[in-house]
Amino acid sequence: MTAIHYTVEAANLHAHLFHIRLTIAQPQATQTVSLPVWIPGSYLVREFAKNLQNLSAKQGRRSAAITQRDKCTWDIACKPGQPVVLSYEVYAFDNSVRTAWLDSQRGFFNGTSVCLRVHGQEDAPHQLQLTAVKSHPNWQAATGLAPVKIDKKGFGLYQAAHYDELVDCPVELGTFWSGSFMACGVPHRFVVAGALPSFDGERLLADTQKICEAAIAFWHGQGKAAGKKTPHKNYLFMLNAVHDGYGGLEHRNSTALICNRTDLPRQTKPHRNEGYTTLLGLISHEYFHTWNVKQLRPDAFARYDYTQENFTQLLWFFEGFTSYYDDILLRRADLIDDSTYIQLLGKAIAQVQQTPGRHVQSVAQASFDAWVKYYRQDENTPNATVSYYTKGSLVALCLDLKLRSEFKTEGYTLDTVMRGLWRRCKAGPMREQDLLDELQALTGRSWQKEMQAWVHSTHELPLRELLSAHGIQVEAETSAxxxxxxxxxxxxxxxxxxxxxxxxxxxxxxxxxxxxxxxxxxxxxxxxxxxxxxxxxxxxxxxxxxxxxxxxxxxxxxxxxxxxxxxxxxASQWRLSMPADRATGQWPRI
The missing domain is CATH 2.30.42.10 (PDZ domain)
Incomplete structure (x- = not known):
């Protein structure tokens, strides 16, 4: 028997209740279990235990006593050498990418919302049994977990090497659309729930394939040989199309996405609209995270602590640099042109310039305060804080342009630095000093001055100077x-x-x-x-x-x-433009 085994059943669709049965083959005499208070990638204590109810435990026919230790932790009194079976329900009615959802149309859950952590056995093999929904025989299941024995619809037994892997592979249930493609020899699958009948799935697959191939080429080079070097052997995109929503959450070999239905490509509208471009940027962002935060990660995330906040000052790098590259990869995949890319860059600059909080909080401080500020926004947020996503992306831009200016002959770019960090830190946690060390090793000089000014102070970034040096015209236009x-x-x-x-x-x-x-x-x-x-x-x-x-x-x-x-x-704000004759400008091929 596998050490830890979960059976998840969509027990009551109208009451939005999952039923979970957890079997612990070798429990301790006092076996502690707990439910995470947060989900990696979304930096807020969300108290998932508030949705857990009717917890009970049995060893054979005997009920085992349960003592609640705190808001999300329980002690089970067990007889040694005999399996214990825990039974409980989880209320699932949050239609986001972060928790769990269940109704008559669709089911979805992250393991952090439904799978109790068995203390002391986190590194043991974990299995997940997905039970078919008898009242909805057309439902399917999709997850990034490795299958052991499943049916054609995806229900059955899945395996995880440990608890971290189990809860990092969300599950989609329902009558979703499904399509597949290969990117550099790596199998990818896309499932979409809630799409309109006019949804153009083939176009979404083709465009996502280009994004994935551009990302793999960024990290590992071209072709199937590059695909063999990726940290994932397969990948799953799960998209929930709704009337009004937007967001994504990265996982080790999958991502959960949400978007407006009208942002999806339609067979009746062959031209790409702004909403679809935004969706492609989200797909690019979450896929880039497969390397930058899921593998190359801050030391604070070397081993997740699911009981409390995990603080780091590096979200400006892991989220901000990912935000810089998500649009660049769209350009490299030829999904947008230079003009559109420059417009997106100008939008990011305007967002930061229109935020008074940039004079109050450094982007490193913003990273550390994400738990209490970025994810708890109120009317004072723009005055007190700055987005580590947006300003972090501009720090990446400045670093990239500075490298291209100073080391044009050598051909050094931020790409070079990122790939160097991958080689340096992929087997362990990354610290800010690793970035400085990689820059010094590459260029032969210290970058401490730039890091202090751009990341650890509230000084304005040298955007106008760097952009102008690369042929981008910075003009003023009337603000709204x-x-x-x-x-x-x-x-x-x-x-x-x-x-x-x-x-x-x-x-x-x-x-x-x-x-x-x-x-x-x-x-x-x-x-x-x-x-x-x-x-x-x-x-x-x-x-x-x-x-x-x-x-x-x-x-x-x-x-x-x-x-x-x-x-x-x-009042005026910046407007970026590229010279009509691009060949005469200095803007580098991005």
Whole structure:
């Protein structure tokens, strides 16, 4: 008998309950079990144990006593030498990539949400039995786990070398669409739940294949010989198409994705739209993580501690550098052109420049604080923190352009550094010093000054200087009214609802606050321009004419407030462009 064996049954679809039976072949006299409080890749304590119920334990016909130790840990009193069987249910109604979901249309779960960890036996072999859903005979199952004995629909027995592998292979259940392709000789499968009838699966497969081949070529070179060097022998993409949603979570040989149905390619629309390009960028991002965070990982993740936060200052590298390369791989796969790539780069720069928190928090601090700030965003988030995804990607850009400038003759790029880090650290954890050491070994000089300025301080990045040196024109264009006023808003149904007020802005000076509903305005210092209902911020120029003074009518806690607001002169933001004759520019082949 395998040391640890789980049987997972979709027991009650309408009640959203999975039933789990856990058999421990050789329990300790006091066998401790626990459910993780977080899932690797999503840096927030989510308390998965809140969804666990009806836990019981038996050895043969005898009930074993259970004592709860804390919020997610239990001690089982066992007789030595006799298997113990735990039975429990998990409520699954979170339609995200992080936890578990079950209804009459679809099932999904991550092991961190449903599989209790058997303390002291984490490194023993683990098996997972997926039980077919009798009420839904057309359902299938898909997972990155290694099959032992399964049927044509994917139900049956799977094997994991240890607990970490078990919970790093999510499971998809339902009547999903499925397609396959080979990338450098490595089998890949794509399953999609919730797609519209017009969904063009063949185009999604073809485009994803190009992304995977570009990523494998990045790390290992071209062709089947490169495929033999990948850390995965097969790969599974699981995509949940919904009315409104976006996100992804990387795993060792799979990824869970969620997107809007309308972002999927359609047979009736052969041209790639912005939503589909965004989806391809997400696919590229999560697939790149197969190397950069799942294998090449920070020392804090050398062995996951599932009981608490696992702090690291390196998310700017593992998430930020991955964010830099996700769009570059789309370009290398010829899924976007140079112009589109430059637009995406400009969007990332604008996001950072429009975040006052970049003056408050370094990107290294943002990485460490992810557990309490990035994943717990509120109205003050843009004023207090900076995204380690977006600014981290710009740190990667600066490093890449700096290398290309200084070492043009040698042909050094950030690609060279990343592949060097793979050789240096793939067998063990990576530290910031490893990046510095790799840069010094490659270039013969210290990069400590750049690391301090770009990563550990709140200084502005030298973006304009580096971009201009590579032939990218940096011009000013008029920013939108929301940015001009220093507001982030929700607009809909003729209403302007304030989400956030940016630090040092005109809106802050006027006294606007998150949660305010901006109803209307009096134009002019004395209202001489009339009173108007406001439906969208972009209506302001037409309503105000040449005036810059107005009185905003705001609803706050059912009270009507009149706030004096001075609209700033036209603010500008960067617009990046490439010379019409690219051959005359300095921009390198990316």
């Amino acid at each position: 009214m929301a940015q001009r006023l220093g507001l982030r808003v929700n607009e809909g149904a003729g209403s302007v609802l304030v989400k956030a007020v940016l630090r040092g802005s005109a809106a802050e000076a006027a006294g606007l606050a998150a949660g305010d509903e901006w109803l209307g305005l009096d134009v002019g210092a004395k209202g001489q321009g009339g009173s108007w209902r406001l439906g969208k911020l972009d209506e302001l120029p037409a309503l105000m004419g040449q005036e810059r003074q107005l009185t905003a009518w705001v609803s706050r806690d059912k009270r009507l407030l009149r706030l004096r607001l001075t609209v700033p002169a036209q």
